[in-house]
Amino acid sequence: MKKLIFVAAVTMGLSAILAGCGDSKTEGSSDGESLKILAAHNQTSPDNPYQTGLLKFEEVLEDSNANIEVEVHAGTLGTEESELVEKLKLGAADVIVVSPGFMSQTGVKEVDLLALPYLFESYEHWESVVDGEVGDQMAELINEKSNNDFKLVGYWSAGVRHYYGKKPIESMDDLKGLSIRTQTSGVVSDYWTQAGAVPTSVAWGELYQALQQNVVDSSENAYPYFVQQNHHKTKNGKFISETAHDYTTRLMLVNGKKFDAMTDEQKEALLEAATASVEAEREAVYAQEEEYKQKAIDEGAVVNEIDTTKFQELAIPIQDKLAVDIGAEEIVEQINSLRK
Template sequence: MIKNKFLLISFIMVLIIGCSANVLAVEKLELVAAHNQTSKESPYQVGMLKFKEACEDLSDGAITVQVHAGTLGTSESELVEKLKLGAADVVIVSPGFMSKTGIKQIQLFAFPYLFNDYNHWGKVVDGVVGSKIANIVNEKSHNDFKVLGYWSAGVRHYYGKKPLHNMADLEGMKIRTQTSGVVADFWSSIGAVPTSVAWGELYQALQQGVVDGAENAYPFFVQESHHKTRNGKFTTETGHDYTTRFMLINGSKFDSLSAEQQEIIEKAAKISIDAEREEVRNQETQYKQVLLDEGGKVNEIDRQPFIEAAMPIQDKAAAQYGVEDLLQMIRDLR
């Protein structure tokens, strides 16, 4: 009896020591994660909270994450700068804003009408092309940025003061979008006037008529009530961009972490990516219905003229950025 008790106690002690060793194997680490969306219902927030939860669960609390929803800046360029300087550790940014760091090749993922559907998009970003772009980001930034994976921001559509029935309806319209690069070239080529407005100021710009319209995915512009503004009532489903967002970590900081910490962060990133993408798809349906219920108007349009207008813009930009081979790979995956 005494011998059996001794063996049982010894076994329990081994388990406790073993578990303690696993916990102690992960050094304590605090990460600051940020995105530019101020809505707490944003898919970005859902994804970041899942990243936080996964990091803390997988590390038994050794790795903690502070999530900032627009509180470190509503400008993506500001978030990129904070990441570079170490004021943030993980951020979500678009290809357009990332290209301002001098990494022009990533404009590829911003090409209008690049993707046919979500299946096509997933094959690209989760495959060879996504890996090649991630390597370019790391090398060109001199390890300032490391891609942890790709989030979605839904399918972008036009919304504005009037519906679109054909391309000619865009002539002279001031559209809030990027004002440089391939996105601006596309909108300019079809008659619109690309206009720069910070995301946090767009509601007021639509309400006051500073811009005639904008373009984004349902979860994002409906959560901000843009469809209730003077110049945001009409949505035309142009479907011009299956959007890609980069989940970035400071590369130098990542390299300084232990192998255990790196593994946990990468696993948590994958969990957050899956959760964020699912949330985007769910919210696209949900917020389109909210828009309709609240008086917004939606119409479809023949996209083929837009697609044809985008093709030469894609070809020209691919040559300019040296990504002709990657563009062809994407087209071949359709």
């Protein structure tokens, strides 16, 4: 659907993957035991792009000569990203995929920039940012400000997010008073609140039921994710309005301290596997965007395109305020300079 823009320097600038847990030995150990790695994401569908990415990571790493085994967990270590972040920090998971919002809660506030509504205008723009200098800067900040608890080894996409709910929206006025399942703190929450909606917290695994039983009026996500969960078939998920408010970023993270304890050969192999996983995951997302949009339509969903001019205008002061608050004006300027 979109052409990947890969920059080799990015993966060189990003530190690579980490760690086994328990009594696993590194390759250089005398008993020759393999290093075991638990890799986890929060999605439960086997067709999800996250699963595609981590399975590619497993394949490439296990085909290397680094004597590493990978165990992929699709939602079985937690369907909440906060759980996965905590498990990574404690060593109960070794590789995770998480949104920028949860990283900002750990003290790396700059990463919240990547979650700003309407920060990116296209996949090409997004890739030029995360695969360039800004992406490298974010990786360094995550490592430094987390005291080496986390290393970023790749930027994944989670598609283009749109509104879906119990009624279509044509303008911002249509959002007034609607509860929407989204983040309930930070810039994302601020945006939807200022748009007139009511941000509401619902666990991803409980969202189908919440939409079906009128617990929440609407939600927002990308086609591959909410269609795979059949949200479009619920009472409050039928109407999809293409707001395209977020070309989403997901962070592939490892535990920095565990990574540092690995052999050079293991580090190199893990970095190569991470790079392969990024490419595979993005390709899956881009291919599934149109596939799952059509599936939703075929199964009764109603899709409408809208003029997003007013929505974008609302986002600009929120972007500017966050940049000033966290001292990241130059980063935002860099991002905007890469617009076509």
